[in-house]
Amino acid sequence: MYKLVLIRHGESTWNLENRFTGWTDVDLTPTGVEQAKQAGRLLKAEGYDFDVAYTSVLKRATRTLWHVLDELDRTWLPVVHSWRLNERHYGGLQGLNKAEMAKEYGEEQVLVWRRSYTTPPPALEPSDPRCERSDPRYAKLSPEQVPLTECLKDTVARVMPFWNESMAPAIRAGRRLVVAAHGNSIRALVKYLDNISDSDIVGVNIPNGIPLVYELDDDLKPLRHYYLGDAEAVAAAAAAVASQGKKA
Numbered sequence: 001m002y003k004l005v006l007i008r009h010g011e012s013t014w015n016l017e018n019r020f021t022g023w024t025d026v027d028l029t030p031t032g033v034e035q036a037k038q039a040g041r042l043l044k045a046e047g048y049d050f051d052v053a054y055t056s057v058l059k060r061a062t063r064t065l066w067h068v069l070d071e072l073d074r075t076w077l078p079v080v081h082s083w084r085l086n087e088r089h090y091g092g093l094q095g096l097n098k099a100e101m102a103k104e105y106g107e108e109q110v111l112v113w114r115r116s117y118t119t120p121p122p123a124l125e126p127s128d129p130r131c132e133r134s135d136p137r138y139a140k141l142s143p144e145q146v147p148l149t150e151c152l153k154d155t156v157a158r159v160m161p162f163w164n165e166s167m168a169p170a171i172r173a174g175r176r177l178v179v180a181a182h183g184n185s186i187r188a189l190v191k192y193l194d195n196i197s198d199s200d201i202v203g204v205n206i207p208n209g210i211p212l213v214y215e216l217d218d219d220l221k222p223l224r225h226y227y228l229g230d231a232e233a234v235a236a237a238a239a240a241v242a243s244q245g246k247k248a
């Protein structure tokens, strides 16, 4: 039996301001830092140890990982960064306030933008200053690989090659992985692992900074999964994420 630990980054400045974030590289808030440290402490208290760490190229996930590794006294572990673990790209919504958009366009529309599997938010223009195509961290990608928007299906399509080519082989080789990523890149992995339908994934929300453990069989099929920590607090935190698209 293998174990895989997934952690969504701690609260970011734009989580706090309730803004669509996507590939915008915002940092953690002091609460987010504390959540990340707490995740590390929980893992340590439960006896978890790791051989390799995975994260995105965005600082809210990277710093979350650093705090987790620091608490585990494992700052020396190899860290694999991949843009494929980045948050889902939020297109022209990046930077806009979720509750204000719900007031303007309605909660139903915001739910479609946030959680529809196949409908992406409006795309960014390549000339938009928010477009990441000239960001040096993506210099090795073709322009088309740097999205102008994404629905979750698009995110699944770019996460899965990384799972298949890097993460899954590492797990099969017996390496214990800790992954610090984002709400929607984790939803993409969870959808694949648990074979969740396109409609049921709409209701899945990942709380900030709480380790999500997958126990996997020899074929990397999930035997079970669970969050570490208090179940009620986990449910409340996931419900809070779901309600970010409400009017107030």
Ligand SMILES: O=C(O)[C@@H](CO)OP(=O)(O)O
Residues within 6 Å of the ligand: 015, 019, 020, 021, 022, 023, 087, 088, 090, 114, 183, 184, 241, 244
């Ligand atoms: O804004 C975002 O990038 C994501 C994660 O914070 O939000 P949502 O939960 O609305 O997909």
